[in-house]
Each structure stands twice: as structure tokens, then as C-alpha cells.
Amino acid sequence: MRKKTTRQQEIILLLTEQPTLRISEIASHLGVTTETIRRDFRELTEKGRIDRMYGGALLRPGPDSNVAQRNDLLVDERKAIGRQASQALGDVQTIMMGSGATTIHAAHRIALDFNNITVIVHSIGAAVALAANPTINVLMAPGIFHLGEGAVHGVQTVEFLNRFNADWCILGASGLSAEGPNDLLIEGAEVYRTMNERSQRCMVLADSSKFNRIHVAPYAKWPQVDLLISNSLPGGDLRKAMESAKTRILVPETAPA
Template sequence: MLTTHRKKAILAALKRDGQVIAKALSESFGVSEDTIRRDLRELASDGLLQRVHGGALPSSPAAADFVQRQQISTVAKSAIARKAAELILPGQVVILDGGTTSVQLAKQLPSTLQATVVTHSPSIAVELVGHPHIEVVLIGGRLFKHSVVTVGAVAIEAIGHIRADVYFMGVTGVHPTAGLSTGDLEEAYIKRALAARAAEVVVLASAEKINSASAYVIAEVTAASTIVVERETPEALTAPLAALGITILRT
């Protein structure tokens, strides 16, 4: 089998099964595991999959910068944001992550809601400037322009002084075994620190993020108590997450 045909077959198996194992592929194609690992490396460099120990998982398509992501799955993000906004109670201290879905969540907060929003996203802070009853706490640090959020030691230090009721986390990958992940190392550290300061973690995940993985692990998937997904997200994708005790909230 030609290399190009083998790579197409690998991607087809990945789409069908949700993961591929290098040993099984080598036996199926009658080639060495070294050959399969080379194929996986090349496919990963093209952004077509995420390599993991022993094989590969689907790569998250949510790796574009903030401006580009604003044009992706806009209807789904709005629906997820509306459902997530229903979880916020008056008087709570709420952490809103950076990201386009979180900006939509800020837009959905009712004008009568009295709460405190902590965020490391200038975009969310600006969105809430006109809200009459929301107190905004903006975490400082170095601006990571790709996602328009603050990162670094200053942000980590500030996060350590917060005690929140709920953290609405944005991710690029949600996988039952590979966990919650994102495409930048510093963002992963920030998200992990924020999760540690909240009594509850709610993950906002459009369908393309479920059962996919990015390079940097935030936490085990069970760090999330609830995952908000689109109504049409296939049950086959969410069932393994629900089996772990995570509440799946559909829009």
C-alpha cells in the first residue's frame, strides 16, 4: 500500500473509531510500527491528528486565533452560552474563561443579575462594562494575543487569592481518557489554576471539541462536574463522559 493510501486509511479509521493504535495499524497494513509512527508524525505535523502514547486521537480543529474563532460555530456557541448562563445564581463569584464562547456567555447575562465575574479576558471585561449589577475583577499579566487573555506568573499569583463558586472553562479538546486540553502551554497552566480555585467547573464544548485532543493537558476530564454541549451532539460522543459521572447539559 502506498504511503498516501495508508495515511488516508489511518484518518478514516480515526474518524470511525475515535482513536488508532500504532501496533494494530502495523498489523493491519503489514508494515513496521516505525513506519506507522512516521505516518502519524507526518499527519500530526499537518494538524490532522494528535499523537498520544501508542497511537493517536482526533486533533481539535479549535486552534485558530481569537478573531478566526469568532466565525466558527457561532450559532452553537450562542446556544451553549445561553444554557450556561442559566447556571449562574445571584450573588455568586463566577470565573469566566477567555474564548469566544465565554464572550457569548457574558452577553447572555441578564441585566438584573447581581454577581461578581472574575476573568483574565479583557474582551469579557469590556463586554461587561455596561452591565448595571456585575462587579468585574480583571486578572492582570502578560497578554497572550492569540487568545486575548492574560497569562504568566502575575496572573497565577492573582488567581491564588480567588475563591469562586463556579468556573466556566473553555477548552479545545474534551476526551474521556486524554482529558481536558488546549493548544498553548501557558493557557493550560492558567486554566488549571482557575479550576483549582472554584467549587465547580463547567466546561463549554461545541461538538467538534468532544472526543478530540490538543497538545497540552489541563486536567483529567473528571475535573469538570458539568459539560455544556449542543443539543445535536451525538450520544455516542457524550456517553463515555456521562459514564464517568459528569453531567451532560444539552442546549
């Protein structure tokens, strides 16, 4: 049997080559039991190398990972989250949308499901996805372009957003803590905070790898968030905080629960 250190290095290599893998797949490839892989996953999670997901794991993205790289992770889960987000909007007329890989999936779905609405965005990817439907009026905010995020931020962006109201905002997150959602980018968090303030209702889209992650810039507290859509239910203090704030949690049927 491989030594533990060697085996864990091989797990990291496998996840580098294929962004998400199930426990059973890794165990079969390495010729060990699923319980051995579970122990390895626990240790690699504690070391900050991977994030656990239902039935498997994915490499933890570094702070310099960009939205194009994240688009290749958890594709099925993010598509399901995006579909659920579109269904949750109801009779909507105006939306503000944040940036991020999961939000872009939601934009693709909204372009399929809605006509004759206005969507205010700061993400190039979301704008392109929505523009596939010529009946959707896409308002692109100005600002300083952040290449890694594929979105604009800054004073001009915030000033532009403050000119409008929306029925819903759809926001991403780098992390979710008991306090609320947060972001790696201070400028991005400021945009999200403004979108939330200008919208009647707020939904956050975040896969389970974001649970219990704390980054530099919180942008809301749970009482300010109406809905979280994720591929699984959070637990512990995070779940308690959301229940206390009466933040609804939706898990798409087709996503791992």
C-alpha cells in the first residue's frame, strides 16, 4: 500500500487533472478503501488543500484563481443552482446581478426563461450570457475592470447602481459564515452591498465549498438575505444563524443533497 504522504500527493494530482472527483473514483484509482480516502480528505481539508463536497472533494482555489478557472468546477451543481435561481425569481421585472461562476450559470438560465426584463450587471460574463436573449435589456455598469473576476468595480460602479432599484439581486460569495456572506475582493463586496441595498429581495448563490469560509470583506448579514441556493444544506452554526435570520435555503433536486 502506498505511504500516506505519497497517496495524498496523488490525490492532489488527480484533482489537478480533474477538478472534482468522488471518493469512490479516487479509491478505485488508488486501490484503497473509501474509508482510507475519507481520512485523507479530512487531513487535506484541515491543511487547506481541498474542499469537501457531497461524496467527494475539489481543490481549494487560491486567492488568485479567476472566474474562467472556476467555471470548470462543479459544473452540474452550478447549473442546477442557476436553474433554481431562475425559478425563484417569480414575476420579476428588474434584477441586479453580481459576478462569479455560479452567477453566470444563473444568467444563462434567465436568458432562457425570461423575456422583456431589465438586468443590471457588472460582470462581462453575465452580460454576454443575458445578451443571448434580445428581449432582455442589459445595463452594464461602468468601472475599473478586474481581469480575474471578469467584472468592474469601484466608485463609478457603485454610483451607477445607486441610480436604480430592482426587484431582486442575485449575488455570489467567496465564503459563507455565521455572520453572513463574504468576498475575497473588497471592491467586489462594496458592489454586492450596494446591489443588496437597492433591491427589494436578495438571493445568494454559493456551492457547498463556500460553507464556513471567512474572507476579508463581508457584504451582508443573514437578515439582509432572503434566500440561499446551494447544492447541499449547511450545518452547525451557519445553519443556525440562517434559521434565526429566517433566510430560506433551497437545494435543487438534481444537485447532491
